[in-house]
Amino acid sequence: MKKFVNDPADVLAEALRGIQAAHTDLRVDAENRVILRAEPTRAGKVALVSGGGSGHEPMHGGFVGRGMLDAAAAGEVFTSPTPDQVLAATQAADSGAGVLHIVKNYTGDVLNFEMAAELAAAEGVQVESVVVADDVAVQDSTWTAGRRGTGTTVILEKIVGALAEEGADLAAVAALARRVSEAGRSMGVALTSCTVPAAGRPTFELPDDEMEVGVGIHGEPGRSRVKLASAREIAKLMVDPIVHDFGDAAGPAIVLLSGLGGTPLIEQYLLYGEIAPLLAEAGVDVQRVLIGDYITSLDMAGASLTVVKADDEMLRLWDAPVVTPGLRWGA
Amino acid sequence: MKKFVNDPADVLAEALRGIQAAHTDLRVDAENRVILRAEPTRAGKVALVSGGGSGHEPMHGGFVGRGMLDAAAAGEVFTSPTPDQVLAATQAADSGAGVLHIVKNYTGDVLNFEMAAELAAAEGVQVESVVVADDVAVQDSTWTAGRRGTGTTVILEKIVGALAEEGADLAAVAALARRVSEAGRSMGVALTSCTVPAAGRPTFELPDDEMEVGVGIHGEPGRSRVKLASAREIAKLMVDPIVHDFGDAAGPAIVLLSGLGGTPLIEQYLLYGEIAPLLAEAGVDVQRVLIGDYITSLDMAGASLTVVKADDEMLRLWDAPVVTPGLRWGA
Amino acid sequence: MSTDDLVAWIRAFRDAVTDHKDELTRLDSEIGDADHGSNMARGLDAVVAKLDPAPASPAELFKTVGMTLVSTVGGASGPLYGTLFLRMGPALPSPDGVDTAALGAALRAGVEGVIARGKAEPGDKTMIDALSPAIDAWDAAADDGPAAAARAAAEAAARGRDATEPLVARKGRASYLGGRSAGHIDPGAASSTLLLEALADTLAAAE
Amino acid sequence: MSTDDLVAWIRAFRDAVTDHKDELTRLDSEIGDADHGSNMARGLDAVVAKLDPAPASPAELFKTVGMTLVSTVGGASGPLYGTLFLRMGPALPSPDGVDTAALGAALRAGVEGVIARGKAEPGDKTMIDALSPAIDAWDAAADDGPAAAARAAAEAAARGRDATEPLVARKGRASYLGGRSAGHIDPGAASSTLLLEALADTLAAAE
Numbered sequence A, B: 001m002k003k004f005v006n007d008p009a010d011v012l013a014e015a016l017r018g019i020q021a022a023h024t025d026l027r028v029d030a031e032n033r034v035i036l037r038a039e040p041t042r043a044g045k046v047a048l049v050s051g052g053g054s055g056h057e058p059m060h061g062g063f064v065g066r067g068m069l070d071a072a073a074a075g076e077v078f079t080s081p082t083p084d085q086v087l088a089a090t091q092a093a094d095s096g097a098g099v100l101h102i103v104k105n106y107t108g109d110v111l112n113f114e115m116a117a118e119l120a121a122a123e124g125v126q127v128e129s130v131v132v133a134d135d136v137a138v139q140d141s142t143w144t145a146g147r148r149g150t151g152t153t154v155i156l157e158k159i160v161g162a163l164a165e166e167g168a169d170l171a172a173v174a175a176l177a178r179r180v181s182e183a184g185r186s187m188g189v190a191l192t193s194c195t196v197p198a199a200g201r202p203t204f205e206l207p208d209d210e211m212e213v214g215v216g217i218h219g220e221p222g223r224s225r226v227k228l229a230s231a232r233e234i235a236k237l238m239v240d241p242i243v244h245d246f247g248d249a250a251g252p253a254i255v256l257l258s259g260l261g262g263t264p265l266i267e268q269y270l271l272y273g274e275i276a277p278l279l280a281e282a283g284v285d286v287q288r289v290l291i292g293d294y295i296t297s298l299d300m301a302g303a304s305l306t307v308v309k310a311d312d313e314m315l316r317l318w319d320a321p322v323v324t325p326g327l328r329w330g331a
Numbered sequence C, D: 001m002s003t004d005d006l007v008a009w010i011r012a013f014r015d016a017v018t019d020h021k022d023e024l025t026r027l028d029s030e031i032g033d034a035d036h037g038s039n040m041a042r043g044l045d046a047v048v049a050k051l052d053p054a055p056a057s058p059a060e061l062f063k064t065v066g067m068t069l070v071s072t073v074g075g076a077s078g079p080l081y082g083t084l085f086l087r088m089g090p091a092l093p094s095p096d097g098v099d100t101a102a103l104g105a106a107l108r109a110g111v112e113g114v115i116a117r118g119k120a121e122p123g124d125k126t127m128i129d130a131l132s133p134a135i136d137a138w139d140a141a142a143d144d145g146p147a148a149a150a151r152a153a154a155e156a157a158a159r160g161r162d163a164t165e166p167l168v169a170r171k172g173r174a175s176y177l178g179g180r181s182a183g184h185i186d187p188g189a190a191s192s193t194l195l196l197e198a199l200a201d202t203l204a205a206a207e
């Protein structure tokens, strides 16, 4: 395993130590594995709390800061945080104005956040939850666990974080979060597996001439394995299902093309050069775009595309100042 | 080769197309492979021009924008741009106030920028050059090509870009550039090789239990090959030679820990958690720190550490607004 | 059964999971995210660290186990295994004495709790496919005493685990693979089988 | 030698580099950055594209070749090979007629230009280690006519190329490897040998 690690069991604790050393405007609660803003939540401001398994950096800890999250609970690699962790994050972030839980739709995340919300309510904290389920690679059905939550989460945390910063109340913040969540669709492709430190070897074996289509962000195999294709063909494999799922994809949008951790930026740009004309063809009017590693799957080579249909309010809030390790502008 | 590419010969041209599609405040001169700010250089402002082989993204094209570079010439992967490209960048960026060439110390970069500077001078453009040679893995000597230019380049482009934005003249801009260049030291470690698209296979083979110490950013093997070590030991292998080279490392500094392209952020933070106490022990007073992929070597797994001793002026200029795809704050 | 017997069960479960940690993670690599072995091992290590001194009663034991699993495992298995144990204590007819029927009732309550939380049905390719037949088998063999009931339950769990192999998952991460999830045993069904095998072994030794 | 002979030389050089592209890149992988083959091939393809219609004189040919290499190769080899050719034309006693002595003088001027630009000395493990002995061998064999001089030069270049193997590099990227650069042939010395072998083959065929 070619990684910067000491004991694989200590990866999370030690990465948190590095985050604390690097970012003086964040506070790391090492015991609970929670990343918080160094400044307590302003009285009256709704707090945004997210979290999930680690291995997706900068998400979520790297999105804590002014204009975005108030706290993030970091689970072990690819393992949802426990209710205790989420509760600690929730209580520490609450200013009395209530807390929005931003949850990606995985059984583990949903159950642990649910339990935490019950515990928090018992302690008198008002909690609303939004569950992001944007991955079009997964067929949705009431009989299944439903779609995974992926890239839309990043865009949602930015937009809704800006509204909370403006002082909107919990109901308004939660309503916008649901609106953004419903407006987003994602699709991911992996060229290699990733290696979970505790497992010590790649999660799956992928021959040199094959790739996985429709992967999530936990190193799981994708929906199908196909022959390795050109960037041009891959762009189509990513754009088509998103456009198809929208029904009508036309209109203004915010787009995120995220590397999965092992794919360098030059390839991400090349891929975006193929994606952009396909989106235009489908009528997607790309108003804002982010390219880089924002939601990752350890060291997996691959990329995921997210399209969020954005109205004027979303665009205005997108442009509002944000100061986090992972996303920063306007201040 | 597990990459998002079409024809390997088109990697650069197609990546530039993606950059143009993504960034409306940049202008890509596709013929000359130059990335410019969309707005022409303000009259009286000294222009900063850099460039080099591609494969180091976001460097340099991703550092074009307000408060940093005015133009960047993008060579083929790991191949210095030609004099024509650099000349085109120089002429397009010059507002009449002169141009600073920021050159990393590689024979190819030095020769091509030298030729371009001669050509530009013949066209009446005032050009000054600074050559960054900060890599302590390489023994310096008048008989050799000298040290490589690596991470200090990023910090220099930011700081000197801010001074140019303030309206300083070419002599002052060049003087500060030399000061920053002399204040920086870097050291890199690779856990895997990278794969140059045109070559189609890894530049070198590295067994699972070995790593390369003292690598640059062109996928070349390092100064020595040793047994794979823990993050704690690797941190020492990076910090010690830098501290030793400074003689006295004590004092305020700006630190950059850059991934080399294939190493995810969680490992970079873990590594920084080991580096920070070693720097503190050596008296380095880390005033600002950047962690992430800023100067890369395609998809190489690894990291490089840069320490620039920073005085108050450098820190002030570091904090000034910057608006580029790769580095952004304050606006 | 004494509290000590039940503590021995939990310790035996921890040991079995430790022994099968890599195998559980390998199963989870095929159709999940390669962490089930480390998740369960981490949680059970934390549980065992809380068993000295031993809890005063079976009800207390189950509460400690459940709360510790919830707060140390994470993932899907943390709340689910946690719920299993948290529901067992309150379902005991008396908090102290435990006989075959009482433990059967507690196990049933636990499994129903898992179903309520996770909303999986038999056939969804989850731990329920091992747990559900196990509690039915327990009840059917209850008259033969705890060791026999536990052995029957363990055997039913193992059959249920093996029967997950051809299934297409409808719950948990494996559901994201669609048809590709068929052909692999569910990791949670495998760890649940270890739970019941540990119980059978412990009660056989106690006889 | 006619201009056509010299154009044929440049074409033959392009063909040789194309044939050895992967090998040049492999050599550059060992001690450099794995691009020498693609750099030279890209540049020489651009050069050959400019040779139709053929330049009017040897001096014009060398200028075209040099300028095209400078503006299409990049890296260290672009300015160095570019300089080699840019210095050759002006060193010709007359811009048109070229005899053995004249081409020898041009080559020497070119190599001196490379040394002036790159500041490498013989023994630094660069293309100079092939080029320097080659021009000396040319002069020594000049009385035997152009084909013989070129063959002698090519053979000297090949010996110089092979002699780079044990050297520790002091210039170019290979110098970053310190002692580890020993044990590998320098890629630029290999491409320079192709240049002179192409000349020898072309002039032998023209005889």
Ligand SMILES: Nc1ncnc2c1ncn2[C@@H]1O[C@H](COP(=O)(O)OP(=O)(O)O)[C@@H](O)[C@H]1O
Residues within 6 Å of the ligand: A078, A079, A080, A107, A108, C028, C032, C033, C035, C036, C039, C040, C074, C075, C076, C077, C078, C080, C114, C117, C118, C119, C120, C125, C126, C127, C128, C171, C172, C173, C186, C187, C188, C189
């Ligand atoms: N909704 C559910 N109901 C019952 N069991 C479930 C459910 N979802 C997942 N599981 C079980 O959890 C196991 C996976 O646990 P684990 O790998 O520890 O967590 P995660 O899936 O979060 O990585 C699956 O093999 C399955 O048996």
Ligand SMILES: Nc1ncnc2c1ncn2[C@@H]1O[C@H](COP(=O)(O)OP(=O)(O)O)[C@@H](O)[C@H]1O
Residues within 6 Å of the ligand: B078, B079, B080, B107, B108, D028, D032, D033, D035, D036, D039, D040, D074, D075, D076, D077, D078, D080, D114, D117, D118, D119, D120, D125, D126, D127, D128, D171, D172, D173, D186, D187, D188, D189
């Ligand atoms: N200073 C120098 N003088 C002469 N030749 C040099 C010098 N530096 C490098 N070279 C030659 O250039 C070759 C490498 O060319 P190439 O790989 O195309 O460029 P780069 O090193 O920029 O990647 C080396 O093998 C060496 O022969």
Ligand SMILES: [Mg+2]
Residues within 6 Å of the ligand: A053, A077, A078, A079, A080, A108, C033, C035, C075, C076
């Ligand atoms: Mg998990």
Ligand SMILES: [Mg+2]
Residues within 6 Å of the ligand: B053, B077, B078, B079, B080, B108, D033, D035, D075, D076
């Ligand atoms: Mg090169």
Ligand SMILES: [Mg+2]
Residues within 6 Å of the ligand: C028, C032, C033, C034, C035, C036, C075
């Ligand atoms: Mg799992």
Ligand SMILES: [Mg+2]
Residues within 6 Å of the ligand: D028, D032, D033, D034, D035, D036, D075
């Ligand atoms: Mg090279």
